[in-house]
Amino acid sequence: MQQQPPPPPPSMMSNSSNEQPFFPDEPARPIVRTAIPGPEAKKTIAHLDRVFDTRSLNMMANYQNSYGNYIADVDGNVLLDVYAQIASIPVGYSNPSLMLAATSQDMVSALINRPALGNFPQHDWAEILETGILRVAPKGLNQVFTAQAGSDANELAYKAAFMWKRRMERGGADAPFTQQEMDSAMNNQAPGAPDLSIMSFRTGFHGRLFGSLSTTRSKPIHKLDIPAFDWPQAAFPQLKYPLEAHAEENAREEQRCLDEAEKLMTTYHNPVAAIIVEPIQSEGGDNHASPAFFKGLRALTRKHNILMIVDEVQTGVGATGKFWAHEHWNMEDPPDMVTFSKKAQTAGYYFGNPDLRPNKPYRQFNTWMGDPARALLFRAIIQEIERLDLVKNTAVTGDYLYAGLENLASKYPGEVENLRGKGQGTFIAFDSPRRDEVLAKAKGVGINIGGSGAQAVRLRPMLIFQKKHADIFLEGMEKVFAS
Amino acid sequence: MQQQPPPPPPSMMSNSSNEQPFFPDEPARPIVRTAIPGPEAKKTIAHLDRVFDTRSLNMMANYQNSYGNYIADVDGNVLLDVYAQIASIPVGYSNPSLMLAATSQDMVSALINRPALGNFPQHDWAEILETGILRVAPKGLNQVFTAQAGSDANELAYKAAFMWKRRMERGGADAPFTQQEMDSAMNNQAPGAPDLSIMSFRTGFHGRLFGSLSTTRSKPIHKLDIPAFDWPQAAFPQLKYPLEAHAEENAREEQRCLDEAEKLMTTYHNPVAAIIVEPIQSEGGDNHASPAFFKGLRALTRKHNILMIVDEVQTGVGATGKFWAHEHWNMEDPPDMVTFSKKAQTAGYYFGNPDLRPNKPYRQFNTWMGDPARALLFRAIIQEIERLDLVKNTAVTGDYLYAGLENLASKYPGEVENLRGKGQGTFIAFDSPRRDEVLAKAKGVGINIGGSGAQAVRLRPMLIFQKKHADIFLEGMEKVFAS
Incomplete structure (x- = not known):
């Protein structure tokens, strides 16, 4: 080195x-x-x-x-x-600036003294977030929940969406859980474990754990033999290239997909709490859609009171010529959550709406809740990108x-x-x-x-x-x- | 420091x-x-x-x-x-031996050059595993699949169990997937996404992602509002203390729980591919059971061709006076998989049976598949424990x-x-x-x-x-x- x-x-x-x-x-x-x-x-x-x-x-x-x-x-x-x-x-590889960050006293302590962040955060956790991960937060999203990898980042976003949806159905943050909800949740049954769903798109990829895999629609080899939730998938536009030569046809294709998405949003038997979509479907074959399509999805989610999660696990952190690929859409109304991992060398999801903080503590929680060592590395990566x-x-x-x-x-x-x-x-x-x-x-x-x-x-x-x-x-x- | x-x-x-x-x-x-x-x-x-x-x-x-x-x-x-x-x-905290490991050249490279281990492992990955994680592998288990945290370690073990179960049902590794399986898997429907289950125990805790949370039975606040799989839970023995004074009563209670477990194994509408159990239920209130109970479970899983996963996420790595808590059982026939995280500062599952390697590549796969930096740290932890x-x-x-x-x-x-x-x-x-x-x-x-x-x-x-x-x-x- x-x-x-x-x-x-x-x-x-x-x-x-x-x-x-x-x-x-x-x-x-x-x-x-x-x-x-x-x-x-x-x-x-x-x-x-x-x-x-x-x-x-x-x-x-x-x-x-x-x-x-x-x-x-x-x-x-x-x-x-x-x-x-x-x-x-x-x-x-072996980037000298990252090497300096990796040998700092802060990094060594973070590596060997890994905290349970939700219970015992380190004194400078706010500063690490604010000078790192949150410095590059997508427009409109000022909070972050840290995770370990893309799969769990997406699943934590799904959990936030389900809690939000049930909170709305229940009538707000102060509405108590019923005894029936508590009892049925322990038995994995509705209403405590509700029959809600996350809608994803054909040929999309969102990870390989049980919840994320239920939204992944890339290839049979990724899904075979693994139990999955009965959640809907909408068609993703199949555009023709070069785009300039097929403008009208592609616009029609995108409208067809928006119509199908709206139909699923309004009729699927397991009601849709959120949709998840990649700015460019990255495992499924690099499938693109226009800003108009994504703006159309945002409008539909607003209309039907559904959250919009943008999966920037592969597209995020600079490779598309914007820090976040969804910046290309110039959307007035930001997505509700944006997930990240890969080039960030850490993972998690951004959100802005305070209602996406659950109504009680310990609902969105786990022992580590991310990794300060990797958060420090992401900060060094951001500094290198800016420099x-x-x-x-x-x-x-x-x-x-x-x-x-x-x-x-x-x-x-x-x-x-x-x-x-x-x-x-x-x-x-x-x-x-x-x-x-x-x-x-x-x-x-x-x-x-x-x-x-x-x-x-x-x-x-x-x-x-x-x-x-x-x-x-x-x-x-x-x-x-x-x- | x-x-x-x-x-x-x-x-x-x-x-x-x-x-x-x-x-x-x-x-x-x-x-x-x-x-x-x-x-x-x-x-x-x-x-x-x-x-x-x-x-x-x-x-x-x-x-x-x-x-x-x-x-x-x-x-x-x-x-x-x-x-x-x-x-x-x-x-x-701030252990000097770990500090030395954390500032080594190997660690710095691992931190800043994080590989996609399944595709581009580093030249010394076998050595890191063999001199670290595998050096403390539970008896009878000589392979490891690395992960990020306890939740995904358990879920990856569940995936291995489901693939194994369907392979047996299908008639072996060489039996091809049918077109119907491939098509239905993409729609999250059986037979491709089978209605199989993982059985867990009342008041057990196995993580908070969607699959692991479906096996977690600790408290409503951990599960409320999150969709869950229709999977069974068996009773966990509720022993009376001091144990010496209630030997007969406790033995009856354990037999009652074994009987209930067997009934679920043989009759649950979503057939059981594996059970998961903690040696000591650690989040659910420190609930113990005797070696006889766990040996009884092993016998039942053998009898009904079901896998046994032991969750050592919290009990593992020395705290019980054995390196793995399940060593206290002196079991002749080892569990099929043992999961770990927490004190290992990395995560994953051990297994021994080659049939638990899926029949094709890319079935058990993700981008990072663990973290060599954390694997190096676990090796230093093992050395410190031995020293x-x-x-x-x-x-x-x-x-x-x-x-x-x-x-x-x-x-x-x-x-x-x-x-x-x-x-x-x-x-x-x-x-x-x-x-x-x-x-x-x-x-x-x-x-x-x-x-x-x-x-x-x-x-x-x-x-x-x-x-x-x-x-x-x-x-x-x-x-x-x-x-």
């Missing part, structure tokens, strides 16, 4: 040759020494498999040797990483990268289909008829890249991905397509 | 006056300067309440000033802590503490009822008719202690709690009882 003072923020140049690098001592190019997995990786994987399921293993990494945009493996291969731990590394102006970087680099992919798409029309994510920073994807082959071959040219949905190639570079990296990526992909 | 070389392991002495302290420079006694909360705490709490729900707040702590068995607040009060962040601090022989310490100190409480019980029979946890290390509890008043008054004599269930006072000191601490605790409680 290389430790050094952080570099000064580069100015944004118009092409890659004269841009100032964020990681000046990064490798100049990928290094491919062996097939991947190489001989050392094969040994290491065989060892690991004795105690840990390795069938989903992609690369056996060495993170001490990984730096900036480059991931190292155990055979001396060093790949340009545009997958970034499923979109969860924000500011580069290097990285949200602007993803916007600028994203446009450059998108233009390069448009070029490839015209040169290799059978390889790059339905290119999407224009104006969405580096959160770009395209469909590839031989997707899995393309992903595997990319490793051979020094690029680590992932898929989503049935045939999408999804780009999830870090926020420090620059034009020079885009050049390397585009060259590499051209080699793959030409092969 | 005081940093210094770790002390040598003390030998176990027979009384407190000549025992060697684990933390020689710990405060000699609690320091009580103000009412709790004091003036500084009140200000800090008011500040925090603007962004974070403080209604469950117990103390506003300063962890940099907390050391060994003592928790400091922001007004200069320093309390002997026998609650330990709801049983989750293992080897003392200081702390499991033996909890056994020895526990017996000493229990004898002292017996003495108090005979002196103040109206204050200490149903004393329990004999031979279970420091995992001791008693019922207190004026429980909440006792807990509040304990702060005034310098002791931080918690409750469980409706009227239990639960002791959850750290593993470094010694006889001298027991003396301070017993003196303090006597003052409270005499008041």
